[in-house]
Amino acid sequence: MATRFLVSALAAVVVASAAGGGLVTATVHSDCPPVSALKAYRPPQASRVFTEDGQLLADLSPQRRIVVGLDRIPAIVRDGFVAVEDRRFWKHDGVDLRGVARALWRDLTSLSLKEGFSTIPMQLARNVFPEQLPRSEKFTRKICEIRLARQIEDEFTKREILELYLNQIYLGGGLYGVEAAAQGYFGKEISRVTPAEAALLIALVRSPEGYNPRKNPLLAIERRNIVLDVLKREGVLTEAEAERAKTEPLRLAPPLEAAGRAPYAIAAIRRELRERFGPDADIRGLRVYTGLDPALQRAAQEALVKQIERIESGAYGRYRHPVPGNGAAPADSAASPYLQGMLVAIDPHDGRIRALVGGRDFALSQFDRALQARRQPGSAFKPIVYAAALQQRIPPTTRIDAAPVSIDNAGSPVWQPADHLADSLSSLTLRDALALSSNNATVRLGQWIGVERVIDMARALGLTTEIQPYPSIVLGSAEVIPAELVAAYAAFANGGYRVEPHLITRVEDAHGNVLWQAPVERRRALDENVAFLVLSMLEDVVERGTGTAVRNAGFWLPAAGKTGTTNQSKDAWFVGMTPDLVAGVWIGFDRPQRILPNGSGGSLAAPAWAEFMKAAYRNRPAPAAWVPPPGLVTVPVDPATGSRATHRCPVEDVRIEYFLPGTEPHEYCPLHPESGAERFFRRLWDGIRGIF
Template identity: 35%
Template structure:
């Protein structure tokens, strides 16, 4: 006997009718609202030509001082390729892997929508993102009109725009927009830019294998980039080919002919040392301009001839296992060359602007500036003698004290005790303030040893300080960007500020006097370039850092060398490799500039005028000389002039004769009478420290002059 279905009560039927009717009305209202939203969006859509020209992101072209484009950053667009010129394998590959129902849906795929709805229900509260639901049309809408921010509201707007796009444009037009605008990684937007970036030819020449590689990039451009992970790119391309077979775009035989693994990639562009400069300069745009959409042309100060010379100087002179950096500033602060390391490809760390290292005796610039400002003169008499300040007793590299001397001599030969006494006299806080006044941005301690450069500094800051001295005490601020244009209109132009005076001109002139003496006859002799140069060496504990900073003909250059792990570098001193790199660079950099004399003529320190007082100090630059003053290698035999009173260039009393002094200093002109000599106790002769103890007695002495003391050594 068949069971009878229970009848619904009249009340239950009324409730069902109301619920059903309400649901239908709600659905109808939602449908009407959707239609209104879609057609409103359609009416507001730009024309197809306007969509073709809309930007995907901000492209930046960086120019050198001569206008040469040195690097292009941001999106690369390539050429726009019309639909009928896009290779068929490229069109089919993209549809197969990204939206196989592209030709049949109305802009939103209901099958994919149902899938992600189930995914959302199953993963509610897990934070997992919905994936795989966007059609090609939705991706076009997101690329052109929306951001990549992921939320439900953006997804709804994306769907409405997709439906509107399908109402206004044909499928072929939408696919053309997609293929010319979607991001493929490596800064490439559109298949032409991607083809040129990865394969080195236009997209019109894409093969099936290349098309499969490019189509596979859209899902995860960085993960599947052939230049970043060739194996992953090939694996993804194989997936694309399999899907093309599934969808009927290819036969199995056709897919088998493709060889993604054999695709030839374009050579990666060389990342030369100019990238150190652009990496430092471009972040400054954030504070210089507000434009974030329009393509930019950034005109910079970099001089490519000088940049190449700087690169060669660092690579040729930096000791093995060490790094080198160089910054060169023009008189107005324009950065003409910047090298942050030996090789940008192997290390993008910019040691010219980021690294903080001890400057050694190069920091004495601020000690002597403070002393000169306090009233000292370059010819003031000071005494090199034992001194203890707050329990600290500095020593000289020679291990001796030389008695009374001029400030000029003390600076030329980098006498540490004199620097300590000057710092104590003017106040170590005053020295620190002077350093900050001249642009040192890192913390400066005020312990007595600070006069020997124990506070970490940046190369660009030290170079800035020396540049300000060269400009007669007027502050020099490094800058890299001269102007910025957007769509041809100038939106930023740099203005040089020369209003800030750091020290009086006479103080800067006296400091320049001391600096040129250090190069002519003191620790920086290796930096001579055949025209007036002023500069200073710096060497730190155990030869961990070597510095040379100086200026000539309106150009100021700083060089640093050392290891990133701060381990010692054998033989590294400020007057060796850094000074040679400075000279190698500057000879090229100033070649086309007129020779400029300093306000004060170079005056030799008294030890050069009166060689009997101290000719045996150790030179900071490590050069040894024979009895005629010619440089020789450390391991070459050295003749002691005192061993034979009749040796060439030696007078009977064991003193070096005046002719030799004149020849070595370039002062060959006759003089009325030699300067008076004072009695001086005999100087101990210490064998070179790098000669084994058991061989020292067999070696003769090199000529030595006082050397930079390395702090805490």
């Protein structure tokens, strides 16, 4: 009895406050927006995204709020919203006293504050005036909602209130109102939705993002079915109709971004804006400027899709996996059954993302494999290992044992990495080991310098994913975010500076005031001389190593890069650079499996990189070649020995090698020794050159 008395007392306090004469109401009255503003209400402005040169790339909320008359909204939607959200809507005057008492009773008996009592007019007030309502405390805000709800009931008819509500309610994914939501989720007008689809829209009111069917399809279906039970109980649907609707599968239309020129980039921009400016960032009239280049974006999309389709056509061997057809169903997560890929291009000097393709078809899968995926990079990680070694002043002419290697870890089985090079190969220089992608030599190099130094270098270059100190990490066993790996390569092209990959360069409000600007900062990750040494070695990968497919495809501008292939050919990579662009290509399945029996980064990914670069430079000036920094020492060497070349060394074998000061060789090639007279005159000549 005491509990019921308390419930009645609390209900009376709330209702009395709403009536307009209490002290609480007097306190909050000045903070409540006038309901007259609702008559002059205009929907918020859509935020827009622009390319680097100012072209409009996307409207972040195209047709996201489509106003329709109540007569165009079917009864299943009208009656369904009322049945679930405000069953006594047609009887109360803005505040449902029974609902208030019921909510308070359930909160008290459950010792919680989970049960709400918002009516449709109260929800309308909350949705129309999200910024104007008091933010200081929940109770004050609720009283203001109650007061506005009463005033809304005085100013508008019930049908007008319901029409306003159904056109204003937020239903997730930037969709406001039932018409925009029907088109956004189902690709149809609200007048054509099925009972199951209507129930899903109603289900979204409680948690628009939590039950968003694109993000959480299982939760959305579960909530939808609960709504269907309510509609059956309230007589909106018959039992047979409700049970039949529960069996209907979730059929979603491709998201609106799929129709744009850079759908994956737009989706990523939308995520970042909401994180930085709140869930209503799409409709705040923001002007969002990016580093995206339309020509590069188009070239990236075409190069990636063309290469994936070539692989599927059997151009590289018999392809045994499913291929999407006209009736391919969209995937709502990172689980597409089809061959996928990504291509991201970054300005190596400031980290601006110039092009981003996160998958073969946004309509089939919205998962962004450039920014959201975590994949093993395989040998594409090796440049980081060699950078760490060069930083320890190990010259590129140093020879490393390339014979099969075994690593005995305490408490773990002996690890014997496979290598595509012949077991008979005895040793390789650092330069050749990277160019030919020797696993055995790289593992030994990692053991020599220590895997902790390799991890430190990866962190310095910007990799943020977990890297455990296991010997296998030098072969790319630790997962990386693809865009971060591509940005890490930028340091080799720009003189050793780490850059942060970013899409957005500047955000302005509707009046042109700058709200946020990408920080212009570059942190040194490694010595500029070391950066150039790695770059020079990566040039050899393209010229005579595992990346020669780039030249075979007809791209002849200055280029450097590295291939990557994971165990059983589950991932194919090529990450490379020109003096003003660094780009990476990954091809594989979302659920890792063999692409082709002998597939590799050189055969599968490098051709797509080359096609992208050829298109990229078709209408832009060719970049000047890289220039070595003045701090390096150049010495002609015989690669067979790593010693200074003599006049007797075969001219075709002599290489001008770069060294950090103090690491250059002083002894002369023992395989091709000079005569005493030759040695005398050479030293005399060297002395004369030193004077002048």
